[in-house]
Amino acid sequence: MESRKYIGRSARSKEAPRYVTGRGRYVDDLALPRMLHACILRSPYAHARIVAVDGRRAEALPGVKAVVTPEAVKRLSRPFKPGRYAAGLRVPIPEYAGAIDKVRYVGEPVAIVAAETRAGAEDALELIDVEYDPLPSVVSTEEAALPSAPVLYEELGGNVAWEGHVAYGDPDAAFARADRIVRQHLTMHRYSSTPLEPFACLAEAAPERLTIWCNSQSPDVIYEALSEALGIDAVRVIVPDVGGGFGQKIHLIRKYAVLTALLAVEAGRPVKWIEDRSEHMTAGGHSCEQEFDVEAAVTAEGEVLGLKIRDTDDVGGSVSTLTIHFTNKLNNLFNTYKVQHLRLDGRSVLTNKCPVVPNRGIGKPGMCFVWERTMDLVARELGLDAIEVRRSNLVRKEQFPYTTPNGNIHGSGDYEALLDRVLVNVEYAEVRRRQAERRGGSTLLGIGVVIGVEPGGRNAARDMAIFPQSAQMPGSGGVEGATVKIEKNGSVVFTLGSPSCGQSHETTAAQIVADVLGVALERVSAAGTFDSVSSPWGISSSNSGNNFHLYDVGAVHGAATRLRDKVLTLAASVLRADPSLLRIEDGVVIPRGTGPRGPVESVTFAELGKIAYTNQALLPPGFEPGLQATYYHSHPHADPLMLPDMQGRVRAQYTFSSAAHAAVVEVDVETGRVRVVRYVIVSDNGTLINPAVVDGQIYGSAAHGISVALGEGFVYGADGQLLTLTLLDYGKSTTLETPRIEVEHCPVPDPFTTLGQKAAGEGAAIPSPAAIASAVEDALAPFGVEVRELPLSPERVWELIRARA
Amino acid sequence: MTHSIRLTVNGETYEREVEARTLLVHFLREQIGLTGTHVGCVVGECGACSVLVNGALVKACLMLAVQADGCEVTTVEGLSTRGALHPVQQALVDGFALQCGFCTPGFVMAVHALLARTPDPTEEQIREELSSNLCMCTGYVQIIEAVKDAASRLKSWNRGST
Ligand code: FES
Ligand code: FES
Numbered sequence: 033m034e035s036r037k038y039i040g041r042s043a044r045s046k047e048a049p050r051y052v053t054g055r056g057r058y059v060d061d062l063a064l065p066r067m068l069h070a071c072i073l074r075s076p077y078a079h080a081r082i083v084a085v086d087g088r089r090a091e092a093l094p095g096v097k098a099v100v101t102p103e104a105v106k107r108l109s110r111p112f113k114p115g116r117y118a119a120g121l122r123v124p125i126p127e128y129a130g131a132i133d134k135v136r137y138v139g140e141p142v143a144i145v146a147a148e149t150r151a152g153a154e155d156a157l158e159l160i161d162v163e164y165d166p167l168p169s170v171v172s173t174e175e176a177a178l179p180s181a182p183v184l185y186e187e188l189g190g191n192v193a194w195e196g197h198v199a200y201g202d203p204d205a206a207f208a209r210a211d212r213i214v215r216q217h218l219t220m221h222r223y224s225s226t227p228l229e230p231f232a233c234l235a236e237a238a239p240e241r242l243t244i245w246c247n248s249q250s251p252d253v254i255y256e257a258l259s260e261a262l263g264i265d266a267v268r269v270i271v272p273d274v275g276g277g278f279g280q281k282i283h284l285i286r287k288y289a290v291l292t293a294l295l296a297v298e299a300g301r302p303v304k305w306i307e308d309r310s311e312h313m314t315a316g317g318h319s320c321e322q323e324f325d326v327e328a329a330v331t332a333e334g335e336v337l338g339l340k341i342r343d344t345d346d347v348g349g350s351v352s353t354l355t356i357h358f359t360n361k362l363n364n365l366f367n368t369y370k371v372q373h374l375r376l377d378g379r380s381v382l383t384n385k386c387p388v389v390p391n392r393g394i395g396k397p398g399m400c401f402v403w404e405r406t407m408d409l410v411a412r413e414l415g416l417d418a419i420e421v422r423r424s425n426l427v428r429k430e431q432f433p434y435t436t437p438n439g440n441i442h443g444s445g446d447y448e449a450l451l452d453r454v455l456v457n458v459e460y461a462e463v464r465r466r467q468a469e470r471r472g473g474s475t476l477l478g479i480g481v482v483i484g485v486e487p488g489g490r491n492a493a494r495d496m497a498i499f500p501q502s503a504q505m506p507g508s509g510g511v512e513g514a515t516v517k518i519e520k521n522g523s524v525v526f527t528l529g530s531p532s533c534g535q536s537h538e539t540t541a542a543q544i545v546a547d548v549l550g551v552a553l554e555r556v557s558a559a560g561t562f563d564s565v566s567s568p569w570g571i572s573s574s575n576s577g578n579n580f581h582l583y584d585v586g587a588v589h590g591a592a593t594r595l596r597d598k599v600l601t602l603a604a605s606v607l608r609a610d611p612s613l614l615r616i617e618d619g620v621v622i623p624r625g626t627g628p629r630g631p632v633e634s635v636t637f638a639e640l641g642k643i644a645y646t647n648q649a650l651l652p653p654g655f656e657p658g659l660q661a662t663y664y665h666s667h668p669h670a671d672p673l674m675l676p677d678m679q680g681r682v683r684a685q686y687t688f689s690s691a692a693h694a695a696v697v698e699v700d701v702e703t704g705r706v707r708v709v710r711y712v713i714v715s716d717n718g719t720l721i722n723p724a725v726v727d728g729q730i731y732g733s734a735a736h737g738i739s740v741a742l743g744e745g746f747v748y749g750a751d752g753q754l755l756t757l758t759l760l761d762y763g764k765s766t767t768l769e770t771p772r773i774e775v776e777h778c779p780v781p782d783p784f785t786t787l788g789q790k791a792a793g794e795g796a797a798i799p800s801p802a803a804i805a806s807a808v809e810d811a812l813a814p815f816g817v818e819v820r821e822l823p824l825s826p827e828r829v830w831e832l833i834r835a836r837a
Numbered sequence: 838m839t840h841s842i843r844l845t846v847n848g849e850t851y852e853r854e855v856e857a858r859t860l861l862v863h864f865l866r867e868q869i870g871l872t873g874t875h876v877g878c879v880v881g882e883c884g885a886c887s888v889l890v891n892g893a894l895v896k897a898c899l900m901l902a903v904q905a906d907g908c909e910v911t912t913v914e915g916l917s918t919r920g921a922l923h924p925v926q927q928a929l930v931d932g933f934a935l936q937c938g939f940c941t942p943g944f945v946m947a948v949h950a951l952l953a954r955t956p957d958p959t960e961e962q963i964r965e966e967l968s969s970n971l972c973m974c975t976g977y978v979q980i981i982e983a984v985k986d987a988a989s990r991l992k993s994w995n996r997g998s999t
Contacts, residue, residue, distance in 0.1 A: 045930060050839050051938025052945055054873015054913035061872035151858065227886060228877040228939040234869050261917070275939030276973050309878040415838050534937025722896040724933040728975055732936065735976030759882045759971060767964040 033688040038543035038553050039787065042321065042724035044559065046539040047532075051092070056273045060233035060306050060576055067234070068097050068294055070305035071153035072288075073317060075135035078169035078349075078384035078752020079182060081132055082162065085143055089159040095126055095148040096156045098299040099586035100291065102142065108294055109261045111350070115253075116492075116506040118354045119499045120194040120380070123187050127352050129290035135164070136184050136349030137386050138753055139314030141287065146295040150476075151621040164252050169384035169752040173346045173409050176383045185384040189772055194348070194354050194380040198362070198498060198680060200437035201328075201373030206338030210329030218324040218405055219803070219821040222346070222385070222746040223608045224317065224409065225392050225736060226764060228276020228531030229318060230307035231285050235296035241266035242297075246289050249277040249533055249575035251562055257286035258293055262534065271562040275531035276577075278736075278794065279390030282576050283353055284317040310757045317389030318746055321346040322398045323392040329373075334421040337765050341402060347380045350387035354380050357388065359495050360395035362684040364488040366436045367403040369425045369549045374437065384752040390576060391735055392797040396487070403417055403424040403480040403821070409807065412818075416805070419455070419481055423448060426483070430592050436742055438497075439673040439681030440686040442485070443782040443790075445716055450692040451483060453714040453778055458694035467826050471814060477709070480812025483692045484799030486717075487685035488791020489667060490584030492571050494684045497676040507743055509670040510582035510686075513568025516545055516591040517559075518599065518659035520645045522619060522638030524549060524556045526591070528584050529569035531562040535793060536579060536725040541588045543721055544787075548592035549599070550616030568662050578791035582687055585721070586786045590663035592684060596661060599637070602644060605652035606635050669784040687788040691715040693734070693799045695807040704830030706742055706808055711800075713777060718782045718790030726792040727775055733793070734773050737800025739765035743825035763825070810837075842906040846871065847915030857910075862886040862897035864905070865912060873913040877971070880920045884970030887943040888912050892974050894950035896969075913942035916949065921931040924990035927947050932983030936974035948984050952991050958984070 050056055100108075111126035123587040130141045143160050147153035175181055176191040184191055184444040206603060207213065234245040242264050248254045252270040258267045266818040274281065288305060298305040307316065325342040345357045365374065377385035407425070411418035425446040427434050433551040434442045458479070467477040482788040489661045493508030526545050545551040567573070572583040596616070603621035604611035613624045642657045643650045651657060667686050676682040690768050696710040713730060744763040758763040773796075781788025801822055808829065809819040817834040819826065839854040840982060846869060853868055861881070865871045865888070877885035880899045885895040889911040908934075916923040922930065925948050935941045944967070951966045958966070963984045970982065 044935070045933060045935075046931075047873060047932040047938065048925075048935055051935055051941045052913075052922065052929050053917050054871070054942045056873075056938045056941075059870075060866075060876070151856065228875075228883060228937070228971065228972055229875070275877075278973070306876075307884075309880065359941040383930075534935075534939075536936070569971065724979075728936055728979055730976040731976035732974045733976075735978075736973075758880060758881065759878055764971060764973075766971060767981070768968045768969040770977050772960075772981070773976055773978055792973050 035547055035550065036095050038546045039528045039721050042722055043553055043763045044541060045536055045629035046542055047536060048632045055705060058229055058273045058275055059234055059247050062234055062245055062272065064236060064302040067302040067304055068148060068299055069150040069153050070144055070146045070292055070303050071150065071157055072141045072331060073143040073157045074311065075131065075138060076139040077135055077164055077166050078134050078138050078166040079167040081167060081786040082131060082135060082142065083165050084163045086161040086165065087143060089161065090145055090156040092158060093156050095152040096145060096299065097270045098146045098295050099160065100144045100294055100298060101374055101526045102130060103801050106132055109290060110263060113260050116495055117353045117356050119495050119502055120196060121351055124202050125351050126164040127184055131289045135424055137384055139311065139386065141291060144291045144295055146299050151337065155720040161335055167567060168283060170300050171383050171748050171750060171752050173344050173381040173383060176381050179556040183353065184384065191382040192379055193351055193382050196498060197375060197377040201377040203336065203338045203340055203373045203375040206373035208737045211332040212239045212335050213410050214330060215325055215327045216405065216409055216820055218326060218402060220322045220398050220401055221705060221822050222269055222318045223740045223744055224279030224319060225280050226759065227276030227278060228314040230309060231281065231288050232306050232345045234302065234304040235287050235293040236302040237293065237297045238288045238649035241268050241271065242293055243268040244289055244293055244760060245270045245272060246285065247274045248273065248285055249281045249531060251263045251531060251564055252571065252574060253283060253286050254289045255564055257290055261290040262293060269564040274531060274533040278392045279576060280317055281396060282390045284387060284389050295314045298396060309759065312763060314754050315386055318348065318386045320388040322357060323616065324402050326402055326406055328410060328676060330410050332414065334410055334424055335369050336369065336425050337423040339371060339406065340375045342377045342572060343380060346385065348351060348383055348387045352830045355518060356390060357395040357398065361399040361499055362438055362494060362497065363398050363592065364485050367400055368427060368483050368485055369403065370427045371425065371606065372437050385748055392733060393460065395613045395759050397737065400484040400798045401802045404799065405805060408806055417450065422483060434766060439683055440632060440688065441599060441683060445688065445690050446458050446780055447483060447690055449778060450690060450714045454481060454692035454712055456694065457469065457714060457774065457776060458710060458712040463696055471658065474702055475700050476811040477696065477698055478807045479694060479696050480803045480806025480810055481692065481805055482799045482803045484690065486578065486689040486791050486795030486798060488689065489579030489686035490572065490577030490579055491670065491674060491683045493675050494682055496678040497682040500762050504585040507571045509666055509674050510572035510583050511570025511581065511664055511666055512568060512572040512587045513662060513664040513776055514584065514587035514591040515568055515593045515660065515662040518595065518637050518641050520641040520756040523549055523723040525559040526588060527567055530584055531575050534577045535580065535729060536722065537584065539723060540721050541584065544585060544589050547587060549596055552665045555619060568664060571816035578793045579788045582785060585789055586661055586665035590665050592659045594661035594663055595659065601652065602640050602690050603635050604641065605632050606650065606670050624831050635782050652804060685750050687790040689715065689792065689795055691795060691799065693803040695803040697804065697807040697811055701833055704826035706740060706824055706829060710770045711738065712774045712779055713796060716778050716780050717792040718779055718785065720779060721779060721787065721789060724778065731773050732777050734796035734800050735765065737797040738771065738804055739802035741801040741822055741824055743823045745823050760811050839962045840903050842903055844905050844908050844910060846910045847912060848906040853973065856934050859902045860898055861900040861902050861905050864902035864992060865897060871912050871914050875939055877939065877940055884943040884947060887946040889946060889950060890932065894947060913945050916945065925952065925993045928983045928987035928990055932979050932986055934980040934983035940970060944980060948987060952988055956992065957988060
């Protein structure tokens with residue numbers, strides 16, 4: 033086993049020095065000779081037939097080099113194959129990169145122009161003549177599901193594009209023996225993670241291959257999209273520094289990669305396209321608005337016997353991500369609870385709004401919201417304490433490794449300890465005392481305590497449990513690679529198979545490499561960012577699904593271990609020693625037993641590097657020259673339940689971090705304004721490789737969930753026009769509204785992962801909306817207010833109070 | 838029609854022809870290659886484009902290049918000297934105050950300006966002053982701590998350099 037000199041320490045960031053000096057390299061920072069700039073003409077209508085698009089006046093403008101209209105998109109490209117994101121689509125619907133004969137949301141791309149300058153391309157857009165035949169639009173799922181509603185895709189005969197369900201245990205029997213059934217209708221609104229850097233693509237169609245620089249989180253999606261749409265096999269995807277992802281840059285971005293590439297092919301010159309903020313807000317993808325009809329079967333003591341949920345997902349104006357917010361609920365279907373019976377019915381309804389995309393948790397914040405709102409409701413209806421209701425339903429410490437009824441295996445944890453600890457840290461009794469003091473005043477205090485899991489490490493076969501009839505198997509388990517190399521001069525470089533979007537992957541991976549190889553951290557660096565021709569990648573090579581800790585850590589650890597063996601073999605031969613008697617310290621191989629003083633026969637990495645690359649005569653027989661190792665990692669404990677069994681049980685993800693959150697809020701009864709006074713988290717992320725990095729992930733995702741609960745979100749007019757086009761209108765929290773989040777770690781190592789690590793990324797975005805909802809409801813308890821909808825903007829809170837006062 | 842402008846950026850003088858509509862941020866990024874200044878919104882809401890113009894903090898997407906004619910501009914590239922990080926930069930690095938780094942140049946400039954005006958800011962002042970810079974990754978916790986750290990580093994640094 034490796035030493036732990038760096039693993040577990042908040043080692044200084046490797047990436048940060050280049051970012052603080054402005055030397056990050058994002059797509060928009062790159063320029064190629066003869067590069068053109070692209071701009072997109074987008075639909076002003078929420079729903080319209082495209083009658084004609086004429087680009088001739090734009091083409092005639094000096095400096096304009098290519099105009100791609102719907103006719104050209106259809107002629108020059110092919111529709112995407114419906115992938116796993118669209119699983120469940122009942123009739124195939126060809127989806128091209130741009131609109132073809134209809135637009136279904138405001139901002140849908142209609143035409144794209146390449147010109148010598150960005151300003152020139154913008155000017156050209158005004159000269160494209162589009163004739164639309166506007167159609168009635170529909171923006172609510174309720175209306176969209178009516179037989180009389182305007183239909184987005186005629187092929188489907190209606191807007192309810194998918195219906196299905198999963199059931200585990202025997203929910204009907206659980207409901208039959210319940211003392212009580214509690215019910216509520218819950219709503220989570222549309223929001224996004226608004227990465228600060230919008231979408232960006234730079235494409236170059238060279239004779240040997242098509243290269244695209246793209247800020248994609250999942251280069252695999254871009255790779256497939258370009259091959260499918262353009263029929264090109266020789267594709268190279270490069271992902272330089274990425275200015276935030278959060279799920280936003282996984283899927284929809286492929287449209288723009290294809291359109292940019294198409295222009296590059298047409299113009300015969302490199303083309304850069306940079307999305308602007310309002311384009312991103314309107315058409316860059318939103319999280320799904322989700323509605324839940326929830327029924328819980330409970331005993332008089334507050335034990336939850338079963339849950340029935342009807343989930344309606346507003347998927348907007350595209351079928352390409354039809355079921356992602358449903359399928360992702362399999363990942364935390366039972367949250368932290370030992371409940372055995374559950375039925376989840378899902379419906380995906382099309383509306384004339386922006387398509388939906390993955391987004392810090394995709395569906396999981398909704399699932400957690402359902403559970404945690406239910407626990408509060410059960411407590412209220414039975415006159416019990418909400419924390420005790422949770423406690424009595426938790427999976428107990430001695431049940432780990434715990435298999436949930438749908439097949440997820442929670443490797444380790446102690447949920448009750450998290451709950452206890454968060455109560456101590458938030459000073460629960462003291463908050464209750466202060467709350468009582470303030471009763472009757474104009475600012476009321478409330479506390480919400482919730483718990484949730486953060487699943488990590490995706491199993492590609494998950495969706496087979498829901499769509500067993502799928503024609504194509506989506507893959508299974510996971511594969512990710514890494515390469516580690518000792519250079520001729522003894523320094524160490526590594527290449528990961530996946531891109532990073534700011535999660536300090538270089539730092540974290542370097543710590544592992546340094547410890548496994550026994551070399552100073554300063555000597556280790558990443559060779560570069562993702563490049564599909566040189567990065568060892570597989571299905572898990574994605575900055576999504578919380579994959580890094582399971583797959584990248586496993587891969588880089590495996591590659592470094594392989595390289596260490598190689599180093600020891602070569603050193604043993606050079607030193608004429610038994611390899612098992614060698615140790616490595618600070619990049620020097622030393623025979624065990626020899627002390628720091630006295631004559632030691634040792635050999636440095638630099639000496640070994642020189643031999644390995646230049647001196648064949650000194651290589652032991654059978655030794656492959658060079659000092660480099662590549663390792664592809666799959667989770668060694670991916671079974672059981674990597675593939676679904678007869679009951680539809682399947683591992684959705686492989687690791688389960690968990691956390692308890694306590695929010696203390698102050699609600700101004702006159703204005704409805706909510707201020708978060710304290711936000712306390714106790715988190716189990718397994719073995720921490722770099723605690724400060726993990727803290728950062730927790731702070732960021734919690735802040736996002738809090739902002740979402742307090743009012744950030746998209747608002748549409750009845751005509752399908754987006755009213756929140758800017759970050760200000762959208763209501764993103766700033767330093768003024770974001771509380772000082774407090775985190776304590778109570779890690780329980782995972783028994784099945786390389787270092788005992790579990791996921792750390794989007795986790796705190798999952799329970800935080802529920803925590804704020806609980807706290808606001810608690811504050812407003814004197815009014816008997818029930819919180820069933822997000823966001824809790826001042827207007828909504830004020831209305832809730834007014835309705836009861 | 839173009840206009841000719843002359844300005845100093847990070848101590849170097851540039852004379853360029855610009856279109857009247859060219860924003861300062863685009864001039865910096867595209868005409869003189871200073872890509873450290875970022876564009877997150879181009880309407881003055883995110884602060885990613887923050888630079889100093891004649892010592893004052895300015896959002897470079899809200900200023901035309903022609904308006905910067907005759908001005909002295911400092912960008913994130915102009916803060917470190919001979920490879921050594923400026924104390925503000927070092928404090929942000931050491932405090933894990935960034936993740937994707939896209940907002941970071943703007944924060945570096947905003948913190949620099951804040952500490953020049955208020956060398957000993959309270960947490961409230963920090964939150965107030967930085968509220969026009971958005972970060973989507975960090976939740977601000979480590980940024981605010983790093984600003985406090987930068988304040989004390991800056992004091993000894995200033996003592997050292999006078
Ligand atoms: S780009 Fe200037 S403030 Fe956002
Ligand atoms: S570090 Fe990513 S936006 Fe601030």
